[in-house]
Amino acid sequence: MVIDPADRVTYREFDESTRDLAAALVAGGVGPGTRVGLVMPNCTDWVRIALAVTRIGAVLVPLSTLLTGRELRAQLTVAAVTCLVTAPEFRGHRYLDDLSAELGDRIHPGVVMHPGVPALRRIWTTDELLGARPEVRCAAVVSALDDAVTPADPLTVVFTSGSSGTPKGVMHSHGGALGAVASGLRARRIGADTRLYLPMPFFWVGGFGAGILSVLLAGATLVTEPIPSPETTLALLERERVTLFRGWPDQAAALVRRAGDADLSALRVGSLDALLPPQARAARGARANLFGMTESFGPWCGFRADRDMPRSAWGSCGKPFDGMEVRITDPETGSPVPQGGTGEIQLRGPHVMQGICGRSPEEVFTRDGFYPTGDLGHVDADGFVFHHGRSDDMFKVGGATVYPSEVQAALATIDGVESAFVTRVDEAGGPRVGAAVVCRGGLTVDDVRATARTVLSSFKIPTVWLLLDSDESVPRGGTGKVDGRGLRELLTRAHHESPESAATGPHRTEGS
Template sequence: MPALLAVRRRLDSSVQALVSDEDAITFAGLDEASRRLAARLVAAGVGRDSRVGLVMPNGIDWAVLALAVTRVGGVLVPLSTLLRPPELLAQLRTAAVTELVVVPRFRGRAYLDDLDEAVPGLAERVRGGVPHAEVPSLRRLWTPDELPTGEAPGAVVDGLEKSVRPADDLVILFTSGSSGGPKGVIHTHGGALRAVASGLEARRIGRGERLYIPMPFFWTGGLGGGLLSALVAGATLLTEAAPEPARTLRFLERERVTLFRGWPDQAARLAAHPDFASTDLSSLRPASLAAVLPPGLRAGPGARANLFGMTETFGPYCGSPLDTDLPAGKHGSCGRPFAGVEVRIADPVTGVPVPPGTEGEIRLRGPNLMRGIRGRDRADVFDADGFYPTADAGVLDEDGYLWYRGRLDDMFKVKGATVYPLEVEAALRAVPGVREAFVTDVAGEAGDRQVAALVVALPDGENHPAGRAAPAGRAGLVEQARARLSSFKVPTRWLVVSDPHDVPRLASGKVDGGALRRLLREKGA
């Protein structure tokens, strides 16, 4: 990261690096601001053994702080602003966060209060310099306005920057684990930046591009696909703390956006807004999402590659130029693997490679992959040949094109975020009045994926272990779910039954997934 910042300052000193809402900063400004803040953090004890957590919305402050930490060898731990108190506590523990910077309030949330809800007295105690037994690694807690002011000598900061190597850990990114618990994915400087660089050509991001990414920086799509893509390419990143259609359209017009990437459903919402027709987006190029492009620049269904990736690969690892149709016979594919990632299709049980054209589990190996997962042995993460079993099903054809077939487990994505039914089911079972809960995904009217839940209510007179009254219908369930889960995990389609026999099951006694989806689609609300 220190070397990358030096390159951008040398080549693109006066170019805007980041535009956020009404603020902007050049590459030189980003380098200078992060360098000054790094000196302050080092004086306060942040260094190569530090894992610094950030709970902040997108913006210049987020970028400056992240670069300040990583340029002196600290490990960045981006934390979602959507986390509920128990989720935040679990991730702090998993990553063994040593310093935490948390914005006091954002979108109605008070994060210091959330910390104290998770562990009474945690915020006050750590802010007073006293570790808490519930999170023993946490040494310091600051809001952005409370960051230390004293600076370490320049020679010390220089020495730390020179000591950073590509093999050093850069970031711990969280994604849901198969058991529903937090999974901290570790990426090194070299692996993450190589992964970003390998996908720039397919994503059509180069020097001078003005890239809009709505995704939060705490997700791979925002950090790798946005902030680090701009740094590696010499492009300008446009981002917002809280996107809202009318304001976003004005922002895109004012900033002459050339590439709109991110969530297809957000692009569709912008296109459906009354102000869209009068907004000048003529600077957009064909590699942008189709919904915001004029009809003449849109590709046919399946004609462009479905960029395919995951947190473990730090973004897309497979693709094809987004402004060019795939070859005949390859429509609907994900394109071909990027440099730095080897794709193997294997029998999911034996791990034995299968012939081209045969469906199996997608397994990955190469220098662009994660180094590992926090708290797990390498042997538990990679197979005997060093491949990472993704639990994704796919086909690799004779020409090396990858075709995604779905998940081998029951994970699904909602607006680009990972949802594991097991996690949501466990949260719903803790709700008073709930005997059982079964969660899956169903297609919404717009073709998007929605979280859906079948809840079996306790009979009248039967007490929940928590000893509290049942929630008042669907509204009560939603309220209870929101208190326990990030917003994107809260079911939007519900069906409440009183008879456990209403749950569709196979002869084996397992829940019939297909029948469950049909039932929720037909009778859920």
């Protein structure tokens, strides 16, 4: 079922080991509805603990390995986590030490009661829980709890910050989450013979849903590692004969630059194009960009990853999966826009979250049950969804609306441009369009801008430019998403340091 650099576990072994872990959890007071926080890096044991928690009806709360003590305390409180399972240390983070420093009081594994984390009652280290002897007297209880779980029961609380804003705890049921994953298996081309490598961390819905639960439902194999790097990832892809690589295009590009003579011949169409031989790659925009969010437990629309969409749909995110209703509304009034018009995407359907921790349904959903996503887009006459960025990313230049994603897509069509990252740059005279562009072949700003004039309206053409040799210097959050605020700061700093060259001439910085 799951392979990491140090371990490999079959489905039968998972069934047995998660029952034993579940017995240890039950003996420690965990039961249906108990919220169990888990903070540890990707590995087979992450999956063991997660499935042990969820099979007895407890609620898994995956926590980022990047959290500071203050952030960990906040998320434990927001999600009302009762039991915490934590790695002792990972990449310089000592989680209990960090939490203790935040609370001003020493927190130890074992029974806990502290007003700074009022719901927390028990802490296990991962080593302690994984090494616990099976509680024979709890075995019958585990079986009964396992049988009693229903699709309506809560499965998980996943924290997300989206592209900006305060992280929020998103609640999903077993039926909603598993239904969301099942609806996307065909589009992602995951079947029983799939050997999937996914670089996303398991604490993110892209790792938990698109990774763990996808292979669980399909009977496939998941290949993972705690700290991805080009060298270790290439070794895993080759050794384990990985057939499907899903992730971000820039990660695939970084692997290709270091691939050398690595044998990646097992990869199939549906993997990121950069890793495939040239004859197997799709034309730019021909394949759907699966689109989703934590609130929909991953992608809610898509198209088969191994097939081109109709030409009119190129650049789209595909069509909504079965059961998902989409409407496009005016961001200011909430009224539906005419067919083909751009506005805020609202969702309703069986895969949308149950709610958000600490918020009433009235705060989260419209009166008729739609979730306003904050994403902008339009739906064409054939039902294909086109994404135009976030409503808080949209800005106006001279009274005209600029959608960063539209500008990025246009710049990416220019020969020699590998990727583009667009945002606003605030100036005294109003926002300007800024672009950080990864180029090859010695392109200059003048070259890129000249071609941009042929594919973009004049007000959409960036006036602040930063040419990069790699995307490694583009700021990102813990899940790999581009950090919008950091990107604005990067462009603003480059413009202010060299305003003439950044705006009107060649300007290049080495990736760091």
